Amino acid sequence: MAAALQATPLKTLAFSRRRAGGAALRPRQMAALRCSASARSYNITLLPGDGIGPEVVAVAKDVLSLAGALEGVELRFQEKLMGGSALDATGVPLPDETLAAARDSDAVLLGAIGGYKWDNNEKHLKPETGLLQLRAGLRVFANLRPAAVLLQLVDASTLKKEVAEGVDIMVVRELTGGIYFGKPRGFGTNDNGEETGFNTEVYAASEIDRIARVAFEVARKRRGKLCSVDKANVLEASMLWRRRVTALASEFADIELSHMYVDNAAMQLVRNPKQFDTIVTNNIFGDILSDEASMITGSIGMLPSASVGESGPGLFEPIHGSAPDIAGQDKANPLATILSAAMLLRYGLGEENAAKRIEAAVTETLNQGFRTGDIYSPGTTLVGCKRMGEEVLKTVESQKAVAAIN
Numbered sequence: 482m483a484a485a486l487q488a489t490p491l492k493t494l495a496f497s498r499r500r501a502g503g504a505a506l507r508p509r510q511m512a513a514l515r516c517s518a519s520a521r522s523y524n525i526t527l528l529p530g531d532g533i534g535p536e537v538v539a540v541a542k543d544v545l546s547l548a549g550a551l552e553g554v555e556l557r558f559q560e561k562l563m564g565g566s567a568l569d570a571t572g573v574p575l576p577d578e579t580l581a582a583a584r585d586s587d588a589v590l591l592g593a594i595g596g597y598k599w600d601n602n603e604k605h606l607k608p609e610t611g612l613l614q615l616r617a618g619l620r621v622f623a624n625l626r627p628a629a630v631l632l633q634l635v636d637a638s639t640l641k642k643e644v645a646e647g648v649d650i651m652v653v654r655e656l657t658g659g660i661y662f663g664k665p666r667g668f669g670t671n672d673n674g675e676e677t678g679f680n681t682e683v684y685a686a687s688e689i690d691r692i693a694r695v696a697f698e699v700a701r702k703r704r705g706k707l708c709s710v711d712k713a714n715v716l717e718a719s720m721l722w723r724r725r726v727t728a729l730a731s732e733f734a735d736i737e738l739s740h741m742y743v744d745n746a747a748m749q750l751v752r753n754p755k756q757f758d759t760i761v762t763n764n765i766f767g768d769i770l771s772d773e774a775s776m777i778t779g780s781i782g783m784l785p786s787a788s789v790g791e792s793g794p795g796l797f798e799p800i801h802g803s804a805p806d807i808a809g810q811d812k813a814n815p816l817a818t819i820l821s822a823a824m825l826l827r828y829g830l831g832e833e834n835a836a837k838r839i840e841a842a843v844t845e846t847l848n849q850g851f852r853t854g855d856i857y858s859p860g861t862t863l864v865g866c867k868r869m870g871e872e873v874l875k876t877v878e879s880q881k882a883v884a885a886i887n
């Protein structure tokens with residue numbers, strides 16, 4: 482079992498329901514931060530990245546600081562370059578200094594990387610390559626992506642209310658293997674002299690076993706159902722995946738295991754998403770299916786994630802990308818990153834009460850009717866990224882104590 486997941490009781494894996502550019506902290510908030518001088522303290526590496534990344538990370542940082550301080554947790558932040566911004570400044574997408582700082586910290590919060598400017602770079606000079614290097618460098622093989630439809634956002638779902646209501650899925654995605662990392666890969670020429678591009682989907686049995694164990698344990702703390710998604714009718718890597726997951730099931734007799742081909746899973750997610758509890762799948766299928774699942778919840782701007790390994794700091798990031806189409810316009814939904822900060826507190830630091838404060842504040846802010854454009858519906862109040870952050874901050878501050886939240 483991944484040590485980082487042991488930092489907190491495993492039941493917390495049952496995640497359910499349940500100042501871009503710096504919204505100025507108000508005096509009472511500053512006082513809460515000062516009170517934390519003798520608190521439990523942790524070092525957090527912030528990697529804002531590109532596009533909307535810096536906007537959403539600035540907001541999430543303030544929420545994280547305040548929720549921590551109110552629970553006696555001092556968080557010390559250091560910000561490092563990552564992605565396209567690192568390429569521009571240093572010539573590489575993941576500077577050694579950034580990886581070293583991330584490894585040395587207690588947890589890492591990432592915004593997003595990438596953008597049009599770097600789209601045609603050679604592979605080793607792409608922001609996305611830096612992200613893969615970071616995940617591999619931190620050995621965070623288990624990526625938890627919860628997709629739960631909040632009551633307040635049922636109307637924002639693209640699915641009918643009766644289909645979306647009550648959906649609560651955890652996608653457990655393998656993060657450091659599969660086709661994103663497999664070799665050989667590259668460009669070549671076929672027998673007809675035509676140019677080719679190729680990648681390799683490869684999994685070792687041990688890589689499958691360790692992610693499957695995490696998924697069985699996650700399912701055990703949720704509703705006891707695990708669906709393994711693969712393409713075992715065609716791909717050898719998936720045939721091995723299915724064999725290993727099936728073999729492990731004997732150690733988890735209390736879990737109802739099923740298997741589904743990925744094409745069917747993509748269809749079932751929009752036909753009847755409530756059939757799913759926990760899904761375990763490989764790197765590329767998990768990437769795609771979690772973006773699909775996000776729309777059931779209303780927006781990709783709502784979905785957080787936690788990536789953890791056997792040891793070392795966890796990596797916490799929204800599932801979305803750098804959204805260059807809305808970057809710099811104060812339109813981004815910061816809630817996915819704020820909820821990733823809650824996952825950081827829970828899974829990365831074992832600070833459950835502070836995590837709950839953030840989740841309760843997000844729910845309350847939505848109850849108050851504040852919505853960014855991606856989740857807007859008539860009758861609610863349209864706000865930008867900064868204002869959404871300010872409203873969440875106010876709500877975090879106004880909560881009496883976590884006992885009252887429970």
Ligand SMILES: NC(=O)C1=CN([C@@H]2O[C@H](COP(=O)(O)OP(=O)(O)OC[C@H]3O[C@@H](n4cnc5c(N)ncnc54)[C@H](O)[C@@H]3O)[C@@H](O)[C@H]2O)C=CC1
Binds near residue numbers: 594801
């Ligand atoms: N983890 C990461 O850093 C990831 C980076 N990327 C990179 O991001 C860049 C853009 O990729 P896309 O395919 O366009 O995916 P994307 O997730 O950045 O955007 C897809 C759509 O969702 C919207 N969106 C995303 N996040 C949002 C938010 N918080 N609030 C409101 N709307 C939001 C965008 O405006 C866009 O219309 C690419 O360079 C890609 O490689 C993509 C996925 C993950």
Ligand SMILES: CC(C)CC(=O)C(=O)O
Binds near residue numbers: 609613768800801
């Ligand atoms: C940008 C890629 C490296 C990965 C991705 O889309 C994701 O992890 O969601």
Ligand SMILES: [Mg+2]
Binds near residue numbers: 768772800
């Ligand atoms: Mg993705």
